[in-house]
Amino acid sequence: TRGAQAADGHSAEMPRLVREDGRYALMVDGAPYLVLGAQANNSSNWPSVLPQVWPAVEQVQANTLFMPIAWQQIEATEGKFDFSFLDTLLAQAREHKKHLVLLWFGTWKNNGPSYAPNWVKLDNDRFPRVVGSKGVMRGSLSPLAPATLDADRKAFVAFMRHLKQADGQQHTVLMVQVENETGTYGAVRDFTPMAQKVFEGKVPDDLVKALKKQPGTWKDVFGKDADEFFHAYYIARFVDQVAAAGKAEYPIPMYVNAALRDPFKDQDPYSYSSGGPTWNVLDIWKAAAPSIDLIGPDIYDRGYDFYIKTLEQYKRPDNALFVAETGNDSVYARYVFATLGHQGIGFAPFGIDYTRYVNYPLGAAKIDAEALEPFTMNFKLLGSMNRELAALSLKGKVWGASEPTADHSNTLDLGPYKATISYGLPQFGDAKPTGNDKPCGGVVIAEMAPNEYLVAGYHARVDFAQTIKAGKNGFMIASVEEGHFENGKWVFERLWNGDQTDYGLNFTSIPQILKVRFATY
Ligand code: N0T
CATH class of the missing domain: 3.20.20.80 (Glycosidases)
Structure with missing residues (x-):
């Protein structure tokens, strides 16, 4: 819960650093920041x-x-x-x-x-x-x-x-x-x-x-x-x-x-x-x-x-x-x-x-x-x-990757899933990543609930794989919502599907936040 807001938007609550299980958050107005x-x-x-x-x-x-x-x-x-x-x-x-x-x-x-x-x-x-x-x-x-x-x-x-x-x-x-x-x-x-x-x-x-x-x-x-x-x-x-x-x-x-x-x-x-x-x-x-x-x-x-x-x-x-x-x-x-x-x-x-x-x-x-x-x-x-990421980070549910220079992809271990982040790929089709002209790609992933992840970034493609086999036939991306947060609430804008999801989730220079749901079938 957030502290009382002062007239200028800042709060009467003192900023402080909190630690939970060796993880940290800076509390501002009573919430991670x-x-x-x-x-x-x-x-x-x-x-x-x-x-x-x-x-x-x-x-x-x-x-x-x-x-x-x-x-x-x-x-x-x-x-x-x-x-x-x-x-x-x-x-x-x-x-x-x-x-x-x-x-x-x-x-x-x-x-x-x-x-x-x-x-x-x-x-x-x-x-x-x-x-x-x-x-x-x-x-x-x-x-x-x-x-x-x-x-x-x-x-x-x-x-x-x-x-x-x-x-x-x-x-x-x-x-x-x-x-x-x-x-x-x-x-x-x-x-x-x-x-x-x-x-x-x-x-x-x-x-x-x-x-x-x-x-x-x-x-x-x-x-x-x-x-x-x-x-x-x-x-x-x-x-x-x-x-x-x-x-x-x-x-x-x-x-x-x-x-x-x-x-x-x-x-x-x-x-x-x-x-x-x-x-x-x-x-x-x-x-x-x-x-x-x-x-x-x-x-x-x-x-x-x-x-x-x-x-x-x-x-x-x-x-x-x-x-x-x-x-x-x-x-x-x-x-x-x-x-x-x-x-x-x-x-x-x-x-x-x-x-x-x-x-x-x-x-x-x-x-x-x-x-x-x-x-x-x-x-x-x-x-x-900001607040969503900081709060999830304190719980150990945030992952992030920056574009390397020797390789043109990296992976994030999300537990049940593995994300592969590739840099310099076209948005359509499979190819070998070559990296961006200047390294500028990056992705953040945050787990909001089991099988539900926020994915956002720039100049990168994100692909997911299962690390533990589950489901009779495997897993799939059930839905990809694009949206944004307003006062802590997710606001839906549209679904990504077809070309927008067939070759991974491709981030460009536009700020986009996706909510991805996985399911087994
Ligand atoms: C930093 C800043 C400012 C390549 C330098 C960095 C700042 C100070 N010093 O602009 O002076 O106040 O904290 C020193 C980095 C040395 C690196 C040399 C190796």
Whole structure:
């Protein structure tokens, strides 16, 4: 049942993350919700820029805007807070009927404190930086400095206190990201004498217990990984203390995002953001940061295997899958389907505004309405059954596939049925799939009742087979309804039959939702 709706459509009920049998949903207005997000560029967090942000968010049909709230912006002078941008943003989000995810750019913004106020980032004595093993000082601040934790935490607490007062009734804001892509580039950990002393001590008991290890020093317990694991633990502890203090003011879901490590290889920590929540240290982060609700990957690799492997690594019984950032180039768009297939609760392309900044080669070389179209199509389709999909996903009844690049088909195991998804086929006749010109196909399937499935997608053909023999003569598709949802109710439009079903269910560039019923005879 949905909570009471406030006048602006948002609810009096607090957003929260729920877990059932190792699956997750973000509850918004009291019911499961998919975050179909759009993240603005880094420096778009100013009132003067918002007119270039909203048209892109509307264009892409996102339901949630992800926007930085920078420490330098709220506390330029120590102890004096200014939340005028946040207030402007909240008012405009409500006018646009969009939700918000706010990103706390504090001690870490892609490794460094660039978004911290000058009184922080220019005072190395009070807020010491990481020094690498060869004595070179890095941009990154040390997670072991109590003064840094104190200052960041104070600012974050002020932010959450203000948010409670400004949004505690309407809940325009769904989640808060604590820091951004933590970790350190160019050093595996801090080697200052202060940090070295801690490193030579024992691994804290709580971590030893959580990882079921024997007590000892970092080197004893973790061997060659000791440096990175140490850094990860103390960054996670720092972030956890910031988040916990913020939640004491306003207990909204909080998450962290990860700059990734090669999902297949033991990449050298000097070549990525060491200590951030990469796949190899997720257990450490989970143990050290219990106030963080989830860890989301930032996926900026177009490769199919890379993408799918990363989804697998961040979907865990103890971690809700949430693609916190992904590239805004067209080939990334289809991965929303695989994200749903991995029980994802959200997906947010990065760099969605019309400021003319593009992060190519990570994302698209140009951003305009045409470039955004692949995301728009998907968000339109998925947005029209948002609540239905999110609720079925929590029950483990959603599957999804994205177009691969080496093969031109893939399969989904629905239990009693198997769906084969093929890409690049004509709509009539049998042929060998050749893939779409650019990979753009994707399908989502959801089980509404036994033998009854929702099927939707783009640029793909879906064929079904029985996995368990049932019925005297076999099974058939009894009916294919095309329709849509209105206030949670299925509205019938027409039946698909004949050419429209003889060679599978063929999805084009039109948003279509089918309800397929199987029967035996
Ligand atoms: C992201 C974004 C923004 C190919 C990059 C990705 C955002 C941050 N960082 O535009 O800066 O705030 O979270 C780093 C990806 C590095 C991948 C390099 C391998």
